[in-house]
Amino acid sequence: xxxxxxxxxxxxxxxxxxxxxxxxxxxxxxxxxxxxxxxxxxxxxxxxxxxxxxxxxxxxxxxxxxxxxxxxxxxxxxxxxxxxxxxxxxxxxxxxxxxxxxxxxxxxxxxxxxxxxxxxxxxxxxxxxxxxxxxxxxxxxxxxxxxxxxxxxxxxxxxxxxxxxxxxxxxxxxxxxxxxxxxxxxxxxxxxxxxxxxxxxxxxxxxxxxxxxxxxxxxxxxxxxxxxxxxxxxxxxxxxxxxxxxxxxxxxxxxxxxxxxxxxxxxxxxxxxxxxxxxxxxxxxxxxxxxxxxxxxxxxxxxxxxxxxxxxxxxxxxxxxxxxxxxxxxxxxxxxxxxxxxxxxxxxxxxxxxxxxxxxxxxxxxxxxxxxxxxxxxxxxxxxxxxxxxxxxxxxxxxxxxxxxxxxxxxxxxxxxxxxxxxxxxxxxxxxxxxxxxxxxxxxxxxxxxxxxxxxxxxxxxxxxxxxxxxxxxxxxxxxxxxxxxxxxxxxxxxxxxxxx
Amino acid sequence: xxxxxxxxxxxxxxxxxxxxxxxxxxxxxxxxxxxxxxxxxxxxxxxxxxxxxxxxxxxxxxxxxxxxxxxxxxxxxxxxxxxxxxxxxxxxxxxxxxxxxxxxxxxxxxxxxxxxxxxxxxxxxxxxxxxxxxxxxxxxxxxxxxxxxxxxxxxxxxxxxxxxxxxxxxxxxxxxxxxxxxxxxxxxxxxxxxxxxxxxxxxxxxxxxxxxxxxxxxxxxxxxxxxxxxxxxxxxxxxxxxxxxxxxxxxxxxxxxxxxxxxxxxxxxxxxxxxxxxxxxx
Numbered sequence: 192x193x194x195x196x197x198x199x200x201x202x203x204x205x206x207x208x209x210x211x212x213x214x215x216x217x218x219x220x221x222x223x224x225x226x227x228x229x230x231x232x233x234x235x236x237x238x239x240x241x242x243x244x245x246x247x248x249x250x251x252x253x254x255x256x257x258x259x260x261x262x263x264x265x266x267x268x269x270x271x272x273x274x275x276x277x278x279x280x281x282x283x284x285x286x287x288x289x290x291x292x293x294x295x296x297x298x299x300x301x302x303x304x305x306x307x308x309x310x311x312x313x314x315x316x317x318x319x320x321x322x323x324x325x326x327x328x329x330x331x332x333x334x335x336x337x338x339x340x341x342x343x344x345x346x347x348x349x350x351x352x353x354x355x356x357x358x359x360x361x362x363x364x365x366x367x368x369x370x371x372x373x374x375x376x377x378x379x380x381x382x383x384x385x386x387x388x389x390x391x392x393x394x395x396x397x398x399x400x401x402x403x404x405x406x407x408x409x410x411x412x413x414x415x416x417x418x419x420x421x422x423x424x425x426x427x428x429x430x431x432x433x434x435x436x437x438x439x440x441x442x443x444x445x446x447x448x449x450x451x452x453x454x455x456x457x458x459x460x461x462x463x464x465x466x467x468x469x470x471x472x473x474x475x476x477x478x479x480x481x482x483x484x485x486x487x488x489x490x491x492x493x494x495x496x497x498x499x500x501x502x503x504x505x506x507x508x509x510x511x512x513x514x515x516x517x518x519x520x521x522x523x524x525x526x527x528x529x530x531x532x533x534x535x536x537x538x539x540x541x542x543x544x545x546x547x548x549x550x551x552x553x554x555x556x557x558x559x560x561x562x563x564x565x566x567x568x569x570x571x572x573x574x575x576x577x578x579x580x581x582x583x584x585x586x587x588x589x590x591x592x593x594x595x596x597x598x599x600x601x602x603x604x605x606x607x608x609x610x611x612x613x614x615x616x617x618x619x620x621x622x623x624x625x626x627x628x629x630x631x632x633x634x635x636x637x638x639x640x641x642x643x644x645x646x647x648x649x650x651x652x653x654x655x656x657x658x659x660x661x662x663x664x665x666x667x668x669x670x671x672x673x674x675x676x677x678x679x680x681x682x683x684x685x686x687x688x689x690x691x692x
Numbered sequence: 693x694x695x696x697x698x699x700x701x702x703x704x705x706x707x708x709x710x711x712x713x714x715x716x717x718x719x720x721x722x723x724x725x726x727x728x729x730x731x732x733x734x735x736x737x738x739x740x741x742x743x744x745x746x747x748x749x750x751x752x753x754x755x756x757x758x759x760x761x762x763x764x765x766x767x768x769x770x771x772x773x774x775x776x777x778x779x780x781x782x783x784x785x786x787x788x789x790x791x792x793x794x795x796x797x798x799x800x801x802x803x804x805x806x807x808x809x810x811x812x813x814x815x816x817x818x819x820x821x822x823x824x825x826x827x828x829x830x831x832x833x834x835x836x837x838x839x840x841x842x843x844x845x846x847x848x849x850x851x852x853x854x855x856x857x858x859x860x861x862x863x864x865x866x867x868x869x870x871x872x873x874x875x876x877x878x879x880x881x882x883x884x885x886x887x888x889x890x891x892x893x894x895x896x897x898x899x900x901x902x903x904x905x906x907x908x909x910x911x912x913x914x915x916x917x918x919x920x921x922x923x924x925x926x927x928x929x930x931x932x933x934x935x936x937x938x939x940x941x942x943x944x945x946x947x948x949x950x951x952x953x954x955x956x957x958x959x960x961x962x963x964x965x966x967x968x969x970x971x972x973x974x
Contacts, residue, residue, distance in 0.1 A: 531788040535952060577746040577789045609751045 194431055196462050197222035197441035198455050199260065199403070200231055204448040208232060208246070212253055214452050218459055222256030224305075224403070224441035227292055228263040234291040235266075243298045250299065258343070258401050258439055259296040259304040261289060276309025277327035278320040278351060285309075289331050297338040302438050303400040304335065305343040305374040308351040308361075320351055325364050328371065336370035343374030343401035348382050348412040355384060355391060359497060362398070363559050366520030367500045368513060372400035376443060378407030378414055381422050388422055389430040396434035397501025403443040404462070414444050416454060417461040424462070425469035432469070493589045493619050494543055496558035499551040502542040511536040512552055516559050523564045526556055530572050531580060553583035554590055562592040569593060573600050582611050588620035595623040605632045614645040621647060630657045637664060637679045649682070658686035693717040693935060695918050698943035699724055699826070699858060699876060699905035702760065703741075703749055709908070709915050710756040716919040720759040720955060722947060723749060724797045724826050727769050729910050735778045738766070742782070746789050759955060761947065763796035763826050764789075771810035772802065780813055787821040793950040794818070796826025797858070800837045803830065808844070815848035824854040824949050826876075829864065838864045842871045854949055856903060861885055865893060869901075874946050878907035879917040887917060887924040894925065899937050903946060 198220050203211035208231045215223055227234050232242060250257055267284055268274040275281040277289075289306055296304040311320045328344065335342045344361065346354050352361055358373055365371055373395050380391040392399075406420030407413065417424070431440065440462075447454040494502075503512060515529045515536075533556065534549035542548050560568050569591060573584040585604055588597050601624055604616035617632055624632065633646055634657075643649060661683040665675050675683065695718045702710070702723050713721075723745055732738060745762040753760035764786040766779040786792055795818040798811050818825040827845065830837035838857065845855050857868045858876030861884065868875050877893070878884045885893075890904060908915040922935045947953050 527785070528788055531790065534790050575785050577791060578751060579790065581747070607748075609748065611751070 194428060194462075194466055195221035195256065195437070195439050196459060197224050197256065197258070197439035198458070199224040199226060199441050199443045199445065201226040201228070201260065201262065201445040202442065202447050202454065203451045204228075204230075204445070206448075206451060209249065211451070212249060212255060215455060216253035216255055218452075218456050220255065220455070220459060222258070222302075222439040222441070223250075224258050224260050224401075224439065224443070225299075225301075226260040226263055227295065228266055232295070233266075234288065234295060239295075240298075243295055247299050256439055257299055257301045258441065259292050259299070259301045261292050261304065261306045273309055276312075277324050278309055278311050278315055280315075282323055282327055286327050286330060289327075290334050293331070293335050293338050293340050293342075296340045301340065303341045303343040303372065303374070305345055305401050306331070307345045307347045310349060311351045321364075324351065324361065328361065329365055332365060332368050332371045336368065340370075341372045341400040342370055343372050345374035345376060345401075345403075346379065347376070348379055353383065354379075355395060359495075362497065364520055364561070366513075366516035366518070366559055367497070367555060368517065369500075369504060371398075373398040374401040374403065375399055376403040376405075377422065377427055378403070378405045378420070378443070379412070381407045381409060381420065382412050383410070389426045392427060392430040392436075393434060394495065396436070397498050399434070399436055399438070401438055402431065402436065402440045404440050405443050414446060416444065416447065417458055417465075424465040428462070428466045429469035432466075494546065496555050496590050499543065499546060500555045502546070503537065503548060503551055503555065505542060506537050506540070506548050506552075508537045512555070515552075515556060519556055519559045523560050523568065526560065526568055527571065527575075530556055530583075531576070533583075534579060549579060550583045550586055553580065554587035557584070557587045558590050560591075565591045566593045566596050569597055570600065573603070578609055578611055582615045585612065585615040585620070586618055589618065598623040602628065605635065608639070610639050610641050613639060614641050617646045619647045626654070626656070630654075630660060633657060634660050634664060637661065637676060640676065643678045643682065653682060653686055655686065655690040658683060658690055661686070693919065693922050693932075693939065694719055695922065695939045696720045696722075696943040697905055697915065697918050698722050698856075698903050698947065699878065699907050700915055701726060701907070701909035702753060703744060704728075704910035705908060705915060707752070707756070710753065710758060713915050714756045714758055716916050718758060718915070718918065720761070720943075721753065722761045722763060722793060722943070724763040724794075725765055726767050726797050726828075726909070731773065732770060733773075733775050735776065735782055738776065738779045739782055742786050746786065746791050750791055761791050761793045761953065762789075763794040764792050765796050765798045765814050765826075766810050767797055768799050768801040768807045768810065768828065768830075772804055772806045777806075780810060783814065784817060784821070787817060787823060790952055790954070792823070793947040793952050794824040794826045795821070797828040798825060799828040799841050800830045801828075803833070803837060803840060811841075811844055812848065815845065815850055818854070819848065819850050822951070824856070824946060825850060827855060827857045827873075829857060829859050831859075834861075835863055835867070838867055842867065842873070845871070845873065856946060858903075858905075859884060859907070862889070862893065865897060869897060874901045874903055874942075876903045876905060878905050879921050880907070881912060881914050881917070887921040890921050891924045891928045891930075894930070894934075894938065895928070899934055899942070901942070902938055903942055904938055 198215050200211055200223060264272045267288060275284050277285050292304050308324055332342055346352050346358050352358060375395050377388055380388040384391050406415040406417050406422050408420050442458045444454055519526045530553055533552040537548040537552040539547045539549050542551050569584050573581050601616045604612040636643060661679060668675055697718055700721050725745060742764055750760040764783055770776045795814050798814045800807050815825055827841050852872035856874035856876045859878050860868055860875050877890055879887060879890055904918055904921050906915045906917045918939060922939050925935050
């Protein structure tokens with residue numbers, strides 16, 4: 192396992208920056224998460240260029256990588272902690288600071304620059320706060336993109352964007368720009384995410400540009416030394432290795448500055464031991480596609496829009512998708528002209544198992560729509576789409592915030608005689624089909640010669656009524672001197688055995 | 693002999709035709725939107741028809757290993773019906789589709805003011821959507837109709853190299869040849885053009901910018917007359933390369949100007965075998 196560990200300078204608040212770096216390098220850390228602050232590379236003090244240049248040289252001498260953190264408490268306002276944020280009336284002050292941080296990150300060759308939303312001021316209503324956050328992040332991302340510095344936006348408990356779900360919503364509202372990534376604090380995951388920490392890592396994988404680590408307890412946002420909280424670290428570190436994360440894993444203990452050298456030493460010892468216990472990627476059993484009948488569908492059976500977007504980064508479309516997503520995020524109505532062009536722009540090559548570039552791009556475009564527009568647009572794009580567009584809408588449905596309200600699109604697709612549409616209608620969204628319609632559709636597949644592998648949840652959902660219908664088809668086929676397709680025959684045999692028919 | 697039929701109304705044909713066409717070497721077709729025998733009375737009928745041209749019909753063609761492309765437009769005859777005029781608002785949405793490779797068929801039927809309007813508007817759409825245009829010439833008063841079509845094309849500002857004037861014959865060929873537009877010839881069992889007459893025109897005018905189609909539809913017509921024309925060319929001493937140019941490379945060059953003519957793998961032999969709905973294919 193080749194994880195690279197770093198330490199946050201906000202945990203060395205009582206050290207000169209140069210001294211902190213020397214201590215960390217001596218201990219064996221690979222990098223440092225540098226929080227810009229009044230005493231650590233103050234971006235507002237004179238001689239910034241000279242100090243940045245000196246620091247770059249020093250980091251190189253010590254062999255330390257760096258990420259830039261922007262969470263200083265009283266850098267912008269001596270009286271109000273963290274103020275102003277991107278949500279405040281004075282948000283331009285924060286944005287100016289973040290843009291300076293991008294420049295510094297660029298000059299230092301930092302692996303990422305990290306930021307958060309801040310707490311929503313009571314005087315700013317949620318909609319205005321959201322609009323300000325989206326606007327600020329869009330401007331920050333544009334600058335970061337030009338500087339080739341990945342932005343790691345960090346969900347922070349108690350802040351306006353406090354969890355992965357909030358990050359996803361923000362990311363989609365921005366049009367999923369590639370330069371807007373995620374800083375994941377693993378302690379925060381333990382504090383408030385619904386999924387286990389290791390699962391959060393896997394879910395976040397495609398957009399992860401920065402990781403913070405410390406121990407924590409459920410429901411209590413307090414950064415703890417390793418061993419004092421509830422996180423079981425070996426599986427978490429294994430998950431980071433398994434997803435191929437190459438960035439820094441930075442210890443975040445801002446309230447331990449009083450004993451910083453000792454805490455940093457103990458932390459690295461702990462992390463190395465935990466990494467040693469976590470084993471390699473090879474001994475990890477595959478988890479997909481091994482569900483027993485009746486077992487719940489594993490999360491991640493359908494790739495999340497973020498995963499599709501990340502996979503599409505490999506497609507050479509001359510920046511078309513980036514621009515298309517930005518435009519749809521700004522004005523949802525333009526999707527009607529961008530959606531049909533996706534195949535011409537992104538091609539039709541496979542980007543993930545079972546997902547071609549055109550279908551993935553169309554799914555991501557749909558996922559960028561605001562929730563209240565998603566159903567109407569999905570219906571319109573399906574209604575006016577060619578077969579490939581219709582298919583893309585059908586496949587994207589489980590990724591959209593539409594509940595069961597688009598199920599009539601499945602009924603339409605199943606009425607056609609186009610094998611591509613019938614097959615696409617029987618994906619995970621078919622969970623919303625009632626039992627009778629679903630059975631009819633499965634039997635229609637058998638008639639049309641569509642492989643039953645396209646039917647999601649088939650083993651779990653197949654019942655004795657379906658068995659009776661298949662038996663009827665088998666009888667007709669036998670009367671005509673023909674056989675059921677092998678997959679249908681196998682299903683029928685299994686159902687007969689299980690249901691005692 | 694590989695054949696690209698640049699004008700055939702497959703919606704009106706049976707699977708027997710597809711099977712025979714595939715066996716004769718037809719690997720790709722363009723189906724222009726046109727009128728049906730029965731007049732339509734609402735834009736909704738057109739929407740369903742256009743949907744079929746980009747949905748069901750390509751699927752049907754695919755069963756026989758044939759690539760199916762379409763051109764979309766409000767045709768001149770139905771442009772005269774006030775109940776169908778809203779179709780002009782429907783057309784742009786379809787011009788964004790992958791398999792739509794031109795605006796058409798546009799042009800004249802009876803040369804009315806309504807036809808003037810639909811023709812001019814849709815030539816404008818061709819420019820706006822960066823697509824070629826397929827122009828039908830009228831059956832009645834053909835010479836004047838062809839001349840007037842060329843005038844409208846010129847006025848529209850579209851590059852004549854992106855326009856095909858179709859259903860030409862011995863009387864109209866030179867008018868179009870001098871305009872810089874492409875020349876389309878529909879080979880019919882009795883009317884329009886026949887294979888021997890077509891061979892004679894190719895001999896006299898060469899193969900450049902010449903497109904040969906069957907224009908087969910719901911009337912008496914034959915989708916294999918492209919192949920018969922190729923055979924007549926060979927019998928008359930044209931080379932295999934000449935035939936390939938007229939029946940394949942010319943239509944590919946003309947519709948290729950759309951940037952949407954995806955013929956990857958179209959040179960592979962068709963794998964139609966009675967029932968080619970492939971298991972496992974989706």
